[in-house]
Amino acid sequence: MPVPFESLLPFVIISGFFAVTGTGLNVTRYYSNDRKPTRFGLDTWEKQMMERDRRLTGSVRGQSSEPIAPAAFATNSVWYLEKERAH
DSSP: OOOTTTTHHHHHHHHHHHHHHHHHHHHHHHHHTTSSOOOOSOOHHHHHHHHHHHHHHSSSSOOOOOSSOOGGGGTOOGGGTSOOOOO
């Protein structure tokens, strides 16, 4: 005679693993974004500003309050790495 709650144990185990995996992914994203919420729906302008911030501060989420960029900012441009396009 089957017990009505015998299917609950596998359900709880599977649900628990989904919860642990989701929480682990959320924590990993949180700490990789300098403890700030994950960005989504980024357009080209925001991606360019994130790249600029990365080159200025070393972090995608970091921002600098200095009015003058460091001297290394002039030579670490991404334009030197792109291939020329034939239009």
